Amino acid sequence: MKCIDCRNMACPAPVISVKKALEEQGELQVLLDNGAPRENVARFARNRGFLVSEEQDETEGWALTITSDKNAEKPRVSNRLSNDRVLLITSNRLGEGPEELGSLLMKTFIHTLLETSDQPASILFLNSGIYLTTEGSEALEALEKLNDMGVEILSCGLCLDFFERKDKLRVGNTTNMLTTAENLLRATQVITL
């Protein structure tokens, strides 16, 4: 089995390396740093219908073994529902105007999503939007409920890093720009706030 070393690579290089390697072979072992690189690669492979086993290696990195799942149905990414709708949130405030009002409107909008019958498949948080998914956010309770209801909550890893909030993520998962771009391009509808 081919083994690739993706340790010490900046996001989203590990996912791109794994994507390229999987285009050439059906199984792969990947060495990764813990945290976002490990989570992103595992999610990427599982979304494409691969089996992923994870184990910590002697060097305190992680070794992921990715193999094809013969029993798997079509990969999730190419089998998305036709009503897949992505909500892209690029700020912790909604609209132009006073900060306080923008902040209140965003919190209210997220809480109101719980009341709607037509929820998005995913919500992507970029830039200062990640303040909504991290410690201290007043939208956490609503976002946790949405997450429990099956709405995928994804926060940009680069943004979490920039704002030094990587260890403060409280709901959903970290994602990278490749997954973000793929989500946006595959969505039947993208609503940007």
Add this chain to the structure above:
Amino acid sequence: MIEEGHLLAVFNSAHRVMKAENILKAMNLPILIIPAPSKLQTDCGMAIRFSEDILDRIMEVLASEKLLPEFVTRYEGGQFVRVWTNSSHP
């Protein structure tokens, strides 16, 4: 978002609810500003959610700041039951 026993202070103005939120938060009172449920007809559509144990404290603070809500309601048995009404509001 609203569970059995929760109380909602419903306001008639966005400015008043935002000001009340800031004051209550500055006092470290565990409150959350939420959209008022559609069952409760309100002017600004916002409410402050809190638990019974801090009801007296909240009303005391809001009264001293002249920021009393339009009404306070408790969610019990799947319904909203009004527990206090501002007599200065029609």
